[in-house]
Each structure stands twice: as C-alpha cells, then as structure tokens.
Amino acid sequence: MTSKGQVTIPKRIRDELGLSAGTKVEFVLDEDGTIRVRPKEPPLQRLRDVKERLAAHEVDIEKMRRESKDEWSSHLEADDT
Secondary structure, eight states: OOTTSOOOOOHHHHHHHTOOTTOOEEEEEOTTSOEEEEEOOOHHHHHHHHHHHHHHTTOOHHHHHHHHHHHHHHHHHHHHO
C-alpha cells in the first residue's frame, strides 16, 4: 500500500473480476475481518440485487415496505407531540 492508501490489485484478480482501467471498485469488510473487492455498482442496481437476494429467500419485500412505512409514520407522529 502506498502512503496515500492506494493498492495494486493483482492482474489475476482484475481478470477474474473483469476490472479494467477506470473501473470503480469498493472494498467490503466482512464481520470476520475478511476484505472483499468488487466492482462498484450504481445505487439502483445494488437495490435491485438486494431485492433479488431477498426474494430468493422468500422475504416479502412489500410487507417489509409497509411495515417500514408504518414504523416511520408512527415515529414522525411521536415527534409531533
């Protein structure tokens, strides 16, 4: 790592991830201390990916949305008092 915190990603890993010059990447720190490098995706694509992963585990996304909205509304109402 350089003094500016820059790192060089080895060619084998760049090739495996399909990274080329100019590709933005993100480093993800897992709970066990493992660091993963992945191409950075636009926020909407990341949300779509999360939705697909949740759907694969039979999570009712619409129910989560309703519950979140209800909880947020009750939080706002509590602040008004």
